[in-house]
Amino acid sequence: xxxxxxxxxxxxxxxxxxxxxxxxxxxxxxxxxxxxxxxxxxxxxxxxxxxxxxxxxxxxxxxxxxxxxxxxxxxxxxxxxxxxxxxxxxxxxxxxxxxxxxxxxxxxxxxxxxxxxxxxxxxxxxxxxxxxxxxxxxxxxxxxxxxxxxxxxxxxxxxxxxxxxxxxxxxxxxxxxxxxxxxxxxxxxxxxxxxxxxxxxxxxxxxxxxxxxxxxxxxxxxxxxxxxxxxxxxxxxxxxxxxxxxxxxxxxxxxxxxxxxxxxxxxxxxxxxxxxxxxxxxxxxxxxxxxxxxxxxxxxxxxxxxxxxxxxxxxxxxxxxxxxxxxxxxxxxxxxxxxxxxxxxxxxxxxxxxxxxxxxxxxxxxxxxxx
Amino acid sequence: xxxxxxxxxxxxxxxxxxxxxxxxxxxxxxxxxxxxxxxxxxxxxxxxxxxxxxxxxxxxxxxxxxxxxxxxxxxxxxxxxxxxxxxxxxxxxxxxxxxxxxxxxxxxxxxxxxxxxxxxxxxxxxxxxxxxxxxxxxxxxxxxxxxxxxxxxxxxxxxxxxxxxxxxxxxxxxxxxxxxxxxxxxxxxxxxxxxxxxxxxxxxxxxxxxxxxxxxxxxxxxxxxxxxxxxxxxxxxxxxxxxxxxxxxxxxxxxxxxxxxxxxxxxxxxxxxxxxxxxxxxxxxxxxxxxxxxxxxxxxxxxxxxxxxxxxxxxxxxxxxxx
Numbered sequence: 001x002x003x004x005x006x007x008x009x010x011x012x013x014x015x016x017x018x019x020x021x022x023x024x025x026x027x028x029x030x031x032x033x034x035x036x037x038x039x040x041x042x043x044x045x046x047x048x049x050x051x052x053x054x055x056x057x058x059x060x061x062x063x064x065x066x067x068x069x070x071x072x073x074x075x076x077x078x079x080x081x082x083x084x085x086x087x088x089x090x091x092x093x094x095x096x097x098x099x100x101x102x103x104x105x106x107x108x109x110x111x112x113x114x115x116x117x118x119x120x121x122x123x124x125x126x127x128x129x130x131x132x133x134x135x136x137x138x139x140x141x142x143x144x145x146x147x148x149x150x151x152x153x154x155x156x157x158x159x160x161x162x163x164x165x166x167x168x169x170x171x172x173x174x175x176x177x178x179x180x181x182x183x184x185x186x187x188x189x190x191x192x193x194x195x196x197x198x199x200x201x202x203x204x205x206x207x208x209x210x211x212x213x214x215x216x217x218x219x220x221x222x223x224x225x226x227x228x229x230x231x232x233x234x235x236x237x238x239x240x241x242x243x244x245x246x247x248x249x250x251x252x253x254x255x256x257x258x259x260x261x262x263x264x265x266x267x268x269x270x271x272x273x274x275x276x277x278x279x280x281x282x283x284x285x286x287x288x289x290x291x292x293x294x295x296x297x298x299x300x301x302x303x304x305x306x307x308x309x310x311x312x313x314x315x316x317x318x319x320x321x322x323x324x325x326x327x328x329x330x331x332x333x334x335x336x337x338x339x340x341x342x343x344x345x346x347x348x349x350x351x352x353x354x355x356x357x358x359x360x361x362x363x364x365x366x367x368x369x370x371x
Numbered sequence: 372x373x374x375x376x377x378x379x380x381x382x383x384x385x386x387x388x389x390x391x392x393x394x395x396x397x398x399x400x401x402x403x404x405x406x407x408x409x410x411x412x413x414x415x416x417x418x419x420x421x422x423x424x425x426x427x428x429x430x431x432x433x434x435x436x437x438x439x440x441x442x443x444x445x446x447x448x449x450x451x452x453x454x455x456x457x458x459x460x461x462x463x464x465x466x467x468x469x470x471x472x473x474x475x476x477x478x479x480x481x482x483x484x485x486x487x488x489x490x491x492x493x494x495x496x497x498x499x500x501x502x503x504x505x506x507x508x509x510x511x512x513x514x515x516x517x518x519x520x521x522x523x524x525x526x527x528x529x530x531x532x533x534x535x536x537x538x539x540x541x542x543x544x545x546x547x548x549x550x551x552x553x554x555x556x557x558x559x560x561x562x563x564x565x566x567x568x569x570x571x572x573x574x575x576x577x578x579x580x581x582x583x584x585x586x587x588x589x590x591x592x593x594x595x596x597x598x599x600x601x602x603x604x605x606x607x608x609x610x611x612x613x614x615x616x617x618x619x620x621x622x623x624x625x626x627x628x629x630x631x632x633x634x635x636x637x638x639x640x641x642x643x644x645x646x647x648x649x650x651x652x653x654x655x656x657x658x659x660x661x662x663x664x665x666x667x668x669x670x671x672x673x674x675x676x677x678x679x680x681x682x683x684x685x686x687x688x689x690x691x692x693x694x
Contacts, residue, residue, distance in 0.1 A: 064470025
């Protein structure tokens, strides 16, 4: 199964039964898979008129009670950004996969890249936080789709799966466990007197439980700055409460959310920090470097946002250099530099996208770092 | 001053309790933001009247608005209500309706929101015959942002971005809705309150995409900028120049500057809704293995629980097909 299909299967396994989408290379296979599978599993697929409509219909469907997903690539991701802000403000759990391709603009529609990593973090206007996961294989597309749904329900936040064309179109074995072995976090539905229901809470104690339209709560939600009832409250004080909550619900749980994979960090002189398809290329370079006697560690980011700040700070004080290969002109390396704070060398192995790295480029950077 | 203040607050409370529409409105949010003479409040009242007289289950009504003066309607009505992004009320409503088909989803928004930034969504929802009621308050201007020209501003009318008159050709919204496939299309003016209420009532009972345009005054911007007087003057204009023409050819009902207004129910036709088409299609194509899409996951969970308590073992989850 390829990565795009695995995303769809993972979402279905997580209980997603609604998908509003718009075709864009190299993500279309996910939408096609949903279109094919929905009638068999009591789900609904709708191809909307554009990406803005897709993401917005998904937000609406969440408030109608569904678990939802959509998929896109760079140009569509850009179009969705305003509504992603709405989803953040309404605290709407939803999953969006960006199968990245080369940009800017129409760029390289059929060729791989990791150029939307900062857009995932900062793309919509205003201050907010999201969660972004990066799979490095079709198997992980399946697994992380489920995890993305679980995180989105836990924190009432949009979760992005920042995959890429290579992983999306790569065919590998995908093991789908029996349904009873799959851990699925269901929506935290409100139970209590109707008159006491509040769709939001800003007391620092997590997110409010949800209800769906039609259950008699007659609640209100808006993209305007709102109080706990969801009513517009357009003051600096209220905005401070809301924005702080949107940020803190993620940041204060960063340790629980962040997942990384480590190999040989202990005693390493150089650490390669990478994610997605690039981490698989980097392995080859690391193997070569180790053969040459260099002490090289590997840190693979599975969660990119929130960023593993503590881990990088810790590493920076112990190693000579951190090497960051990525299929963009240097995005996540900026975060690594910020966290390293000048304590070690940070070497970017960037690319303009279109093809994965030659392992030799990464090897050269490792050697440079080990000097 | 403090005495005056308490007197006012008593009045507010009395007003909130005694208002005949109190059960349909979030009275705790009153007073609203709309200007004296504005037509939006009239439409809200007509909408509430239609719900009341139609005996609809108020828990199953959801209201979605976009951005703008009319976009604020969702915030004042006591139903499940959503105030979304600019132009996107229709796709939001589409998702809401499809996620929970037992809802009656009503979009109430303005001409700028629905026909300019949201124009694409309007025609596609009409094309699909999505089962929504869309009420467009057309005041020929962007009120919230200060009176700019919209796609419906009549030719040669003044707006803040066409200070010497609008040189563009406006949309005739009922014509667009009709041409795009809407199965219920009507137009009224803010003077014709009973007709609006009646029309909304019919639309609530209509299966498919209903579009109701209400020509309404923006006294603060459109009326003032064009020296057309106040709300009452607008009512005089509607009284003089609006004419009921049920079933009129929608190609011939453009509105010129202070010109004749054709109103009435222009279109009412039968066609499968989007969801009916989906269900019909898959029932035909894949037969018994098709799970009729109309129930929410919650209903399914409830059914599953009922089955389990009745001692029937659940069917295995059908996810993870081979590939």
